[in-house]
Amino acid sequence: MLFFSFFKTLIDEQVIVELKNDMSVRGTLKSVDQFLNIKLDDVSVVDEVKYPHLSAVKNVFIRGSVVRYVHLPGAVVDTALLEDATRKEAASQASKMGGR
Amino acid sequence: MSALAPYVGKAVVVITSDGRLFTGILQGYDQTTNIILESAKERVITPDAPTEVLDLGLYLLRGESVALCGLVDDEIDSQIEWDKVRGLRLGETKKLGR
Numbered sequence: 001m002l003f004f005s006f007f008k009t010l011i012d013e014q015v016i017v018e019l020k021n022d023m024s025v026r027g028t029l030k031s032v033d034q035f036l037n038i039k040l041d042d043v044s045v046v047d048e049v050k051y052p053h054l055s056a057v058k059n060v061f062i063r064g065s066v067v068r069y070v071h072l073p074g075a076v077v078d079t080a081l082l083e084d085a086t087r088k089e090a091a092s093q094a095s096k097m098g099g100r
Numbered sequence: 101m102s103a104l105a106p107y108v109g110k111a112v113v114v115i116t117s118d119g120r121l122f123t124g125i126l127q128g129y130d131q132t133t134n135i136i137l138e139s140a141k142e143r144v145i146t147p148d149a150p151t152e153v154l155d156l157g158l159y160l161l162r163g164e165s166v167a168l169c170g171l172v173d174d175e176i177d178s179q180i181e182w183d184k185v186r187g188l189r190l191g192e193t194k195k196l197g198r
Contacts, residue, residue, distance in 0.1 A: 019167060019168070019193065020167075020193035020194070021115075021117070021119060021167060021190055021191040021192060021193045022191045023115075023190065023191070025168075031102035032102055033102035033103070037102045037133070038102065039102045043170070049187075050187060050188045051187055051188065051190070052145065052185050052186070052187040053113070053115065053121050053143075053145055053187060053190065054113065054115075054170055055176065055180055055185070056113070056172050056173055056174075056176045056177035056180055057113055057170030057171060057172055057173065058171065058173050058176075059170065059171040060168055060169065060170040060171070061102065061104055061107070061168065061169045061170070062167070062168050063133050063163075063166055063167055063168065065164075065193075066117065066167040066168070066193045
């Protein structure tokens, strides 16, 4: 749930989603769900000459399972907050596992 | 919640995990991204030959094999001469052996 919440804070930011088939799509993050499926508006494929396949497309839905990376604008991420949330999540996972 | 609801009834482009490209009208979908396309066509885009189009009719694509679903902008689409388009063959999302 942590990364779902994290991505929700990045809605309306410009990101580049690199897919496992090596294609990269730039666009504005509009929506994310529990599977980390991503919807981008106003997209442009990063190497349009190589990949003209999406020339007629402005909005896409990308299945979470095919995402390799999501390149983010560093300035937008509050790393302290993220670190803190990660520690809390790790702690709650540890206690769920019965303190193993 | 990121859903395909706004795309239903509209022309979409679906890229599959094996690197194929399909167009059609989105008729239905579900939580696992299974997709139903009406008037489905496969567009085979290659670097050195005219784009091939294969008519497929009513198609069900299993969610596992769906990589991306894009909403077609009809204005832009009508201005593209698809048989003149050249491009790389799309890769697969899973490398062999994994």
